[in-house]
Amino acid sequence: GESVGLHLPTLSVQEGDNSIINCAYSNSASDYFIWYKQESGKGPQFIIDIRSNMDKRQGQRVTVLLNKTVKHLSLQIAATQPGDSAVYFCAENEPRGDKIIFGKGTRLHILP
């Protein structure tokens, strides 16, 4: 069965506002999580990752939060820009191997 998934297939956000994209995972043994951004016609692009010994990690304009108690992962994008329009996937590094298990993706629309 699917190990990682996202709550919403699409999310519309006003330009300049903050975006929050959520993801639920089911494998409590997972210890490494990644967020990827996929623009039209492109491959998944690494945004930020987090290991299970952390609950928050910040990058440039992005923050990932991990709540292991409820097996929830979120990506926060500050001051959303038109270039942030894409499909965002959360992904889990399979704990007994090295493959990535992707969720279904959330398409982020930026409203002018």
Place this chain on the structure above:
Amino acid sequence: EPEVTQTPSHQVTQMGQEVILRCVPISNHLYFYWYRQILGQKVEFLVSFYNNEISEKSEIFDDQFSVERPDGSNFTLKIRSTKLEDSAMYFCASTRDRSQPQHFGDGTRLSIL
């Protein structure tokens, strides 16, 4: 910044024909992967490759599929006798260390007629 490159960007093939998709991973990476994405769906793992052998494969990766690293730079995916349901985007990925994020190419769109 180094990147994973894939060729061709689009491949159109008749059903039943063989197809080879090519990838040049990032040069100092040691772990190599193929994934596929059917239109509008999530990215699915096919196979991982390390030290010149397959380390893991999914149920999608049946005996019609094979991978090869013929030299120090290329990594190929071969489908021996293509089926209509093989139509998808195929992504190559690589990483230096399994505990680090995988970096993806921009994919090959495979269309089976």
